[in-house]
Amino acid sequence: MSEYDESLRIDPTYPYGYNNRGALWNTVGEPRKALAELDRALGFDSKNAVFFINRGASWNTLGDQDKALADFNEAIRLGPPYSNAYQNRAVIWASRGDHQRSLADSDEAIRIDPTNAQAFNNRGFTWRELKNFSKAMADFDTAIRISPGFPMALMNRGSGWNSVGEYNRAITDFDLALRGAPGFPDALVGRAFAWSAKGDLDKALADYNEAIRLRPHSTLYLSRAQVWLRKGDSLRAEADKAEAYRLNPQLKPAPSK
Numbered sequence: 001m002s003e004y005d006e007s008l009r010i011d012p013t014y015p016y017g018y019n020n021r022g023a024l025w026n027t028v029g030e031p032r033k034a035l036a037e038l039d040r041a042l043g044f045d046s047k048n049a050v051f052f053i054n055r056g057a058s059w060n061t062l063g064d065q066d067k068a069l070a071d072f073n074e075a076i077r078l079g080p081p082y083s084n085a086y087q088n089r090a091v092i093w094a095s096r097g098d099h100q101r102s103l104a105d106s107d108e109a110i111r112i113d114p115t116n117a118q119a120f121n122n123r124g125f126t127w128r129e130l131k132n133f134s135k136a137m138a139d140f141d142t143a144i145r146i147s148p149g150f151p152m153a154l155m156n157r158g159s160g161w162n163s164v165g166e167y168n169r170a171i172t173d174f175d176l177a178l179r180g181a182p183g184f185p186d187a188l189v190g191r192a193f194a195w196s197a198k199g200d201l202d203k204a205l206a207d208y209n210e211a212i213r214l215r216p217h218s219t220l221y222l223s224r225a226q227v228w229l230r231k232g233d234s235l236r237a238e239a240d241k242a243e244a245y246r247l248n249p250q251l252k253p254a255p256s257k
Helices: 002-010 015-027 031-044 049-061 065-078 083-095 099-112 117-129 133-146 151-163 167-180 185-198 201-214 218-230 234-247
Strands: none
Touching: 015 031, 015 049, 031 049, 049 065, 049 083, 065 083, 083 099, 083 117, 099 117, 117 133, 117 151, 133 151, 151 167, 151 185, 167 185, 185 201, 185 218, 201 218, 218 234
16 A cells, blocks of 8 residues: 555556555455545546446445446446456346346456456356356356365355255365355355255354354354254254344244134
8 A cells, every 4th residue: 555655645646546545445345445546546537447447346345236337337338348347247237136137248258358267256156046057067167277266166166066965075165165265154154054964963053153153144043043953952943043033023934823
């Protein structure tokens, strides 16, 4: 950050100094600080697609998909073609359930940069949503080949193995994902599911416990409750169910008549 501060001290009108500082704020999880910097960058150069891509990423992190989409659209309109602009827009389409647009943008991101591991991972996720297991797994494989140890792709491939009952393969991928990203909640949950399916309830509980510590969520309490029931501990199972219903009352079954 200090080198960007120095470049702006020397020339306060240097747009890349603001852009680079904004991109760094995005990287460390400070999207609001990033927005302020990227707005300044665009104030000096409103025709720079990279600045719009970075600001779109900030908006997306903040949950404003409409503003993010507008920035990615503008980046694509301005050009030149940037793989990340299409890759990021594909994520928004996927989150909105527009799988065909997501696939089209992922395809274009990959055409522009065949080494974009994130774009392969994104496309694999969309194929999985469309129930095309073979294409999903092929894309996850490619993402991992391009970027060995890529935690999100490993987690997604592990989930794919879970879906077809290949629990040992799933556990291997979740182990690798957690090696690259210790405390990755989704990988912990996927591995807990695999351990439970294999009948190793103590390991399943250990992973659910850690996932709940990191990200308490109603569905995780319900999943852990099932493990407690299988271990014959109805009191702990009921306690987890009660916590799940407290967090999300809509999950609570309607009283029987």
